[in-house]
Structures are given as C-alpha cells and as structure tokens.
Amino acid sequence: MADATIIDGKAFAAGLRARVADGVAALKASHGVTPGLAVVLVGEDAASQVYVRSKERALVELGMNSFDHHEPADMAESDLLALIDRLNADPAVHGILVQLPLPRHIDTQKVLARIVPEKDADGFHVVNAGLLATGQPGAIVPCTPLGSLLLIRDTLGRDLKGKRALVLGRSNIVGKPMAQLLLQADCTVTMAHSRTADLPAECRRADILVAAVGRPEMVRGDWIKPGATVIDVGINRVPAVGINRVAAAEPGKTRLVGDVAFDEAVKVAGAITPVPGGVGPMTIACLMLNTLAAACRAAGAPVPEEAAL
Ligand SMILES: NC(=O)C1=CN([C@@H]2O[C@H](COP(=O)(O)OP(=O)(O)OC[C@H]3O[C@@H](n4cnc5c(N)ncnc54)[C@H](OP(=O)(O)O)[C@@H]3O)[C@@H](O)[C@H]2O)C=CC1
Numbered sequence: 001m002a003d004a005t006i007i008d009g010k011a012f013a014a015g016l017r018a019r020v021a022d023g024v025a026a027l028k029a030s031h032g033v034t035p036g037l038a039v040v041l042v043g044e045d046a047a048s049q050v051y052v053r054s055k056e057r058a059l060v061e062l063g064m065n066s067f068d069h070h071e072p073a074d075m076a077e078s079d080l081l082a083l084i085d086r087l088n089a090d091p092a093v094h095g096i097l098v099q100l101p102l103p104r105h106i107d108t109q110k111v112l113a114r115i116v117p118e119k120d121a122d123g124f125h126v127v128n129a130g131l132l133a134t135g136q137p138g139a140i141v142p143c144t145p146l147g148s149l150l151l152i153r154d155t156l157g158r159d160l161k162g163k164r165a166l167v168l169g170r171s172n173i174v175g176k177p178m179a180q181l182l183l184q185a186d187c188t189v190t191m192a193h194s195r196t197a198d199l200p201a202e203c204r205r206a207d208i209l210v211a212a213v214g215r216p217e218m219v220r221g222d223w224i225k226p227g228a229t230v231i232d233v234g235i236n237r238v239p240a241v242g243i244n245r246v247a248a249a250e251p252g253k254t255r256l257v258g259d260v261a262f263d264e265a266v267k268v269a270g271a272i273t274p275v276p277g278g279v280g281p282m283t284i285a286c287l288m289l290n291t292l293a294a295a296c297r298a299a300g301a302p303v304p305e306e307a308a309l
C-alpha cells in the first residue's frame with residue numbers, strides 16, 4: 001500500500017492565519033476595534049518561553065495587540081489573581097492566556113476560574129468546557145482540539161458521521177475536549193488512557209486516531225487500522241540520535257517527536273500529521289482565531305465560521 005498522505009498542519013495554519021488577518025482588518029474597518037490578547041507567563045520555563053514568543057510574533061503579524069506579562073516564578077497567587085482582575089476589566093484585552101504549567105505554589109484551577117469566560121482564549125474555563133459538553137453555541141473551544149478537528153475535516157470532509165474515533169489521553173486541555181468535538185460531529189468515540197485494557201486493540205478499531213499522551217512514539221505502526229487518519233498531538237523533546245542511533249554521537253542535541261512512531265505509522269495510515277509541522281502550528285493559529293472571535297463577540301460583530309462550531 002502507498003504511504004499515508006502527510007497532513008500539512010504548517011501550511012493549513014498559514015492559511016488560517018491569513019483568514020484571521022483578514023478578519024482582524026475587517027473588524028477594525030467596521031467597528032474600529034483591534035483584537036488584543038494578554039499572555040501571562042509565570043516563571044522562566046524554557047519551552048514555555050519559546051511558545052510564548054511564537055504567540056506574540058503571530059499576534060503582531062496578524063495585526064492584533066499583544067500584551068505581555070512575564071512574571072517571576074515566585075509571584076504570589078494573590079498577585080496573579082489581581083493581574084487577571086485587571087485584564088478582565090481592560091476593554092483593550094479581548095483574550096487572556098495564562099501559560100501552563102504554573103509554578104506548584106499556584107492553584108491552576110483557581111487561576112483559570114478567575115478569567116471571565118468571554119476572554120478565556122484557551123477555552124479552559126469550566127463555563128466554556130460546559131458549553132462545549134452540552135453542545136451549546138458560544139463555547140470557546142480549546143485551541144489544540146479545535147486545530148485537530150480542522151485538520152480532520154480538511155482530510156475527510158465535514159461529514160464524519162459513523163466513523164469510529166479513538167482519543168488517546170483524557171486531559172482537560174486536549175483529550176476531553178477533543179472527544180467532545182468528535183462526538184458532536186457524530187463519530188462513535190472511545191477515550192483511552194493509562195488504565196485502558198489492550199490499548200493496541202482499541203487503537204486498531206479507529207478510523208480516526210488522536211494521540212495526546214506525552215509518551216514519545218508510543219503508538220506503533222501495528223496499532224493503526226490500515227487507511228486510518230492519525231492526528232499526533234504529542235510534542236516530546238528527546239535526545240537526537242546520530243547515524244548509528246547513538247545518542248552520545250550528538251551530546252546535548254535534541255529533536256521533537258510525537259506520540260506516534262511516524263516512520264511505522266506512515267506505512268499503514270491513510271493520512272497522518274507530522275511532528276513538528278502538524279498540530280503544533282494549528283494550536284497557535286486557533287489561539288489567534290479564538291482571540292478574533294472574542295473581539296467580534298465583544299463588539300457585536302459576526303464571529304468567524306471556523307471558530308463558531
Ligand atoms: N500540539 C500542541 O499544540 C500541544 C501538544 N501537547 C502535547 O500533547 C501531549 C499530551 O498533553 P496533555 O494532554 O497536556 O498531557 P497530560 O499529561 O495532561 O495527559 C496525558 C494523558 O495520557 C494518558 N497516558 C499517559 N501515559 C499513558 C500510557 N502509557 N498509556 C495510555 N495512556 C497514557 C494519561 O492517562 P491518565 O489520565 O490515566 O493518567 C492522560 O490522560 C504532550 O506530549 C504535550 O506536550 C499539549 C498541548 C498542546
């Protein structure tokens with residue numbers, strides 16, 4: 001069988017960012033409003049700094065306002081809550097993103113709950129999770145599952161009814177909302193996790209397999225149903241191996257791999273996202289989309305169709 005189609009998330013995300021830029025220009029022209037996102041980073045985590053920088057770059061490129069709040073790792077929880085209160089009250093701020101994970105002394109759920117749901121660009125607030133779970137309009141959908149769904153639709157079309165979907169991972173930020181979106185799209189959805197019995201067999205039944213476990217290359221080629229659509233959410237930094245697959249050949253060097261063993265899976269799947277260049281760029285593009293959508297709602301302007309599922 002021919003190798004799988006590689007789903008080019010990087011290219012799709014570039015197109016989506018261009019559509020968002022058009023929407024930003026239209027909102028400015030019609031309502032005189034420039035969408036703004038506040039990004040709050042607490043601490044100096046290297047990976048988080050990379051993501052935050054790429055978010056800020058994307059905002060500026062798309063004509064949006066970026067408000068950066070880089071705070072020390074020992075910031076008091078009460079000061080973080082007070083900062084969120086100020087951002088909630090600021091009319092120039094349409095979206096608020098608090099980069100996760102937060103330092104251990106801060107209660108993440110308490111912080112996420114403090115963001116007004118209308119400005120919750122990540123879609124992590126319980127109100128947005130509840131709107132999504134009950135199929136109500138107006139939910140802000142978490143960026144990674146939204147981006148994954150857009151790639152699935154681009155690959156299989158909008159009609160996903162009757163397809164068997166397996167979501168591997170049940171986190172609040174990826175696995176659970178991903179399963180909700182696929183359920184809403186009339187897939188028959190199974191959620192798998194660390195206590196699932198016979199994970200390979202569950203995976204092999206899936207027409208659509210979304211892997212979000214954070215375990216480098218855990219999903220092997222023979223776990224995949226021939227022709228399946230595979231969405232690899234995992235982003236894992238591992239030591240780079242040299243020509244003889246010896247890590248020591250390039251000490252200190254790392255590379256990114258997904259949760260799927262790509263070289264095996266590409267021989268079995270019908271379509272598959274690469275890492276990097278798959279879901280990751282979609283997450284950032286969807287964050288821009290959610291920010292534009294929040295600004296549109298605040299201004300009473302129509303919400304872009306891709307954000308209004
Ligand atoms: N592309 C992107 O933009 C983004 C990528 N990510 C990446 O996605 C991955 C998942 O992230 P996130 O959802 O936050 O991760 P979490 O660690 O919050 O959740 C991981 C899930 O995987 C399950 N799991 C862990 N080990 C196994 C195993 N051996 N077998 C079966 N299930 C297992 C856990 O099960 P249990 O609940 O039973 O413990 C849990 O539900 C990570 O690699 C992360 O870096 C995350 C966000 C955005």
Ligand SMILES: Nc1nc(=O)c2c([nH]1)NC[C@@H]1CN(c3ccc(C(=O)N[C@@H](CCC(=O)O)C(=O)O)cc3)C=[N+]21
Nearest residue numbers: 051097098099100101122235276277278280281283284
């Ligand atoms: N409140 C919050 N919201 C998030 O959405 C959030 C977060 N916290 N904490 C961390 C995770 C992770 N995340 C990624 C975003 C983009 C890429 C991305 O663009 N990756 C590129 C590669 C980047 C590289 O080379 O390092 C790619 O896959 O092609 C990856 C990961 C968002 N997260």
